[in-house]
Amino acid sequence: xxxxxxxxxxxxxxxxxxxxxxxxxxxxxxxxxxxxxxxxxxxxxxxxxxxxxxxxxxxxxxxxxxxxxxxxxxxxxxxxxxxxxxxxxxxxxxxxxxxxxxxxxxxxxxxxxxxxxxxxxxxxxxxxxxxxxxxxxxxxxxxxxxxxxxxxxxxxxxxxxxxxxxxxxxxxxxxxxxxxxxxxxxxxxxxxxxxxxxxxxxxxxxxxxxxxxxxxxxxxxxxxxxxxxxxxxxxxxxxxxxxxxxxxxxxxxxxxxxxxxxxxxxxxxxxxxxxxxxxxxxxxxxxxxxxxxxxxxxxxxxxxxxxxxxxxxxxxxxxxxxxxxxxxxxxxxxxxxxxxxxxxxxxxxxxxxxxxxxxxxxxxxxxxxxxxxxxxxxxxxxxxxxxxxxxxxxxxxxxxxxxxxxxxxxxxxxxxxxxxxxxxxxxxxxxxxxxxxxxxxxxxxxx
Ligand code: HEM
Ligand SMILES: *[C@@H]1O[C@H](CO)[C@@H](O)[C@H](O)[C@H]1NC(C)=O
Ligand SMILES: *[C@@H]1O[C@H](CO)[C@@H](O)[C@H](O)[C@H]1NC(C)=O
Ligand SMILES: *[C@@H]1O[C@H](CO)[C@@H](O)[C@H](O)[C@H]1NC(C)=O
Numbered sequence: 289x290x291x292x293x294x295x296x297x298x299x300x301x302x303x304x305x306x307x308x309x310x311x312x313x314x315x316x317x318x319x320x321x322x323x324x325x326x327x328x329x330x331x332x333x334x335x336x337x338x339x340x341x342x343x344x345x346x347x348x349x350x351x352x353x354x355x356x357x358x359x360x361x362x363x364x365x366x367x368x369x370x371x372x373x374x375x376x377x378x379x380x381x382x383x384x385x386x387x388x389x390x391x392x393x394x395x396x397x398x399x400x401x402x403x404x405x406x407x408x409x410x411x412x413x414x415x416x417x418x419x420x421x422x423x424x425x426x427x428x429x430x431x432x433x434x435x436x437x438x439x440x441x442x443x444x445x446x447x448x449x450x451x452x453x454x455x456x457x458x459x460x461x462x463x464x465x466x467x468x469x470x471x472x473x474x475x476x477x478x479x480x481x482x483x484x485x486x487x488x489x490x491x492x493x494x495x496x497x498x499x500x501x502x503x504x505x506x507x508x509x510x511x512x513x514x515x516x517x518x519x520x521x522x523x524x525x526x527x528x529x530x531x532x533x534x535x536x537x538x539x540x541x542x543x544x545x546x547x548x549x550x551x552x553x554x555x556x557x558x559x560x561x562x563x564x565x566x567x568x569x570x571x572x573x574x575x576x577x578x579x580x581x582x583x584x585x586x587x588x589x590x591x592x593x594x595x596x597x598x599x600x601x602x603x604x605x606x607x608x609x610x611x612x613x614x615x616x617x618x619x620x621x622x623x624x625x626x627x628x629x630x631x632x633x634x635x636x637x638x639x640x641x642x643x644x645x646x647x648x649x650x651x652x653x654x655x656x657x658x659x660x661x662x663x664x665x666x667x668x669x670x671x672x673x674x675x676x677x678x679x680x681x682x683x684x685x686x687x688x689x690x691x692x693x694x695x696x697x698x699x700x701x702x703x704x705x706x707x708x709x710x711x712x713x714x715x716x717x718x719x720x721x722x723x724x725x726x727x728x729x730x731x732x733x734x735x
Contacts, residue, residue: 328616328617329507329617330506330507330510330511330613330614330617330618331506331507331613332505332506332507333506333558334506334510334543334547334606334609334610334613335543335547335602335603335605335606335607335609335610336603336605336606336609338600339558339600339606340558342557342558342597342600343557344557344597344599344600345552345553345554345557345594345597346597347554347594349597349598350552350594350595350596350597351592351593351594352401352402352589352593352594352595354381354589354590354591354593357382358381358382358383359381359382360380360381360588360589361380361381361382361386362380362585362586363379363380363386363388363585364386366387367379367386367387367388367585368387368388368389368430368431368432368433368435368453369388369431369432369482369584369585369587370388370430370431370432370433370453370454370455370482371432371454371455371463371467371470371481371482371483372431372454372541373484373545373549373569373570373571373587374399374402374403374544374548374549374569375390375431376431376571376585376587377402377569377587377588377589378398378399378402378403378589379431380585380586380587380588380589381402381588381589383398383399383401383402384398384399384431387437388430388431388432388435389428389429389430389431389435389437389438390414390417390422390428390429390430390431391426391427391428392414392415392418392427395410395413395414396410396411396414400601402589402595403548403549403595403596403602404548404595404596404597404598404600404601404602405544405548405601405602406601406602406603406604408603408604408605408701409602409603409604409606409607411698411701412604412698412699412701412702414427414698415694415695415698415699416462416532416667416695416698416699417429417454417462419667419671419674419675419687419690419691419695420458420461420462420670420671420674421451421452421453421454421458421461421462422438422451422453423438423439423440423449423451424675424687424690424694424695425440425683425686425687425690426438426439426440428440429451429453429454430451430452430453430454431453431454432453432454432455432456432482433452433453433455433456433457433458433482434450434451434452434453434456434457435451435453438451438453439451449678449679449680449683449687450678451678452678455470455481455482456473456481456482459473459474459481459533460528460530460533460714460718460723460724461532461533461670461674462532462533462537463481463533463537464529464530464533464534464537464538465520465524465527465528465529465534465538465723466513466516466517466519466520466527466529466534466538467481467488467516467538467541468488468489468492468509468512468513468516468541468542468545469484469485469486469488469489469492469570469582470482470483470484470485470488471483471485472520472524472526472527474524474526474527474528474722474723475520475523475524475526475527476523476524476525482584483582483584484570484571484572484582485582486572486579486580486581486582488516489567489570489572489580489582490580491512491515492504492508492509492512492566493563493566493580495508495511495512495515496508496563499511502562502563503560503561503562503563504545504546504561504562504563504566505546505561506543506546506547506610509542509543509545509546510539510542510614510617510618511618512542513538513539513542513614513618513621514618514620514621517529517620517621518620521627521631521632521634522631522632523631524627524631524723525627525629525630525631525633525722526626526627526629526721526722526723527626527627527634527723528625528626528627528718528721528723528724529623529624529625529626530624530666530670530714530718530724531624531642531662531663531666531670531711531714532663532666532667532670534624535611535615535621535622535623535624535653535662536607536611536659536663539610539611539614539621540607540610540611543606543607543610543611544602545561545566546559546561547559547596547602547606548595548596548602549561549565549566549569550565550596551565551590551593551594552594552595552596552597553594557597557600558600559596564590565590565593567580568587568588568589568590569587569588569589569590570582570587571583571584571585571586571587571588604701604702605656608656608659608660608663608702608703609656611656611659611663612653612654612655612656612658612659613654615650615651615653615654615659616654619650619651620650622650622653623636623650624636624637624639624642624717625637625721626718626721626723626724627721627722627723628720628721628722629722635721637717637718639652641712641717642711642712642717643662643665643709643711643712644709644710644711645709646658646661646662646665646708646709646711647662657703660702660703660705661702661703661705661708663702664699664702664703664705664708665705665708665709665710665711666711666714667695667699668691668695668696668699668708668710668711669710669711669712669713669716670713670714670715671691671695672688672691672713673713673714673715673716674715675687675688
């Protein structure tokens with residue numbers, strides 16, 4: 289559990305620097321080379337401070353198998369892949385079901401075996417995602433667009449539900465705008481939220497080249513995330529950033545790209561992420577002119593790749609800490625709201641209003657404990673309104689009943705949050721924005 293002391297020490301640069309003098313030197317050096325310095329530098333090693341000191345490597349337990357049952361195989365007809373590089377690569381190597389339909393057992397064991405993502409994180413992600421994008425009765429959800437295979441029982445009329453999956457019409461639930469390389473769902477162009485766009489991947493590689501000489505680091509990813517949000521505000525009249533998908537999840541994915549995809553070695557026990565490893569995990573190859581080419585569904589775990597160590601796992605607490613650290617370094621990343629139908633028309637919602645006073649400013653969100661309760665509150669407000677779009681009748685009543693028995697217990701990992709006020713759902717606080725429409729099928733609004 290996050291203590292007030294830990295939080296304070298993480299956030300006051302002075303304390304962090306006093307505790308870890310080697311970081312102080314690196315931060316100082318970093319400030320000199322940064323062209324546009326963030327308000328407070330994003331940490332070189334985000335999450336719990338213990339990661340910054342981690343110094344062990346064990347080749348045999350960290351090598352991830354890419355042979356036998358775990359051999360790479362591109363998806364076959366009917367197999368689903370989507371916006372998540374990590375889930376796609378896991379499915380292509382049999383760490384998740386190769387058909388792209390996630391189950392709780394597969395998520396909890398597969399993401400640990402392949403990447404060292406801790407159970408505190410997988411339990412939370414699995415539960416939130418099955419409520420938002422899948423079937424809470426069976427725990428199944430699609431790692432891409434809609435699939436009939438997630439339903440517990442075959443669809444009869446529309447009474448048994450029609451789950452969205454994590455991309456396409458799953459937009460605004462888990463999937464949000466300004467992703468690392470995916471498009472914005474309601475942008476005028478480049479608007480697949482399932483597929484990756486080379487222009488955004490190239491921007492990340494260029495930024496890494498400018499900042500580190502080539503390797504992708506958490507600081508590079510944090511800056512890319514800020515660039516991507518600025519790009520969406522400037523180009524997408526319907527850009528919208530809700531609490532969970534926009535402030536928390538998209539940034540969480542930016543951190544996953546380093547924390548879970550970096551290669552490890554005795555020399556680099558805290559990981560290093562080369563452009564080549566990034567391209568393999570993201571399904572990229574090069575054409576004869578050396579330009580990036582994305583091929584849908586071909587995300588691949590490289591051979592001879594070493595995951596993070598078991599005693600240095602990435603946890604739900606790390607997700608909260610790094611998401612809060614984002615709000616200190618890049619406050620505009622943490623604004624909730626969107627464009628109002630024209631580019632560069634971003635209008636933020638009143639955080640105090642949507643949270644019943646839990647959070648009153650973006651600065652409040654640099655407190656990880658408050659960030660945890662902010663996310664928990666948003667999920668509790670969003671889930672019923674989204675379930676209502678997907679299910680009907682007796683099935684709706686049953687899945688709504690599971691909020692208390694199944695969802696709320698899985699949110700405990702976000703913090704205790706006593707006397708949490710009821711929050712507003714994105715469908716309420718976003719109702720006047722063109723980027724917030726509950727579309728389940730058909731022509732995507734507002735086009
Ligand atoms: C249950 C677990 C997970 C769920 C539900 C999930 C879901 C998603 C979703 C919905 C997106 C799109 C986010 C956006 O709109 O920006 C995404 C992106 C991403 N995820 Fe995951 N993910 C999970 C686990 C992982 C793991 C284990 C990894 C790494 C090993 C990972 C790496 C990424 C990356 C790098 C992206 C960004 C892709 C891009 O923008 O091009 N995720 N994930
Ligand atoms: C279910 O939703 C998908 C989009 O998520 C849509 O393409 C499909 O037509 C829907 N099916 C039914 C039976 O409504
Ligand atoms: C990288 O640096 C070059 C040269 O200063 C600049 O033109 C380019 O915009 C930078 N790219 C990114 C993504 O920061
Ligand atoms: C990971 O790092 C080790 C040690 O430097 C190296 O031998 C291996 O080739 C790297 N793997 C990849 C996929 O780059």
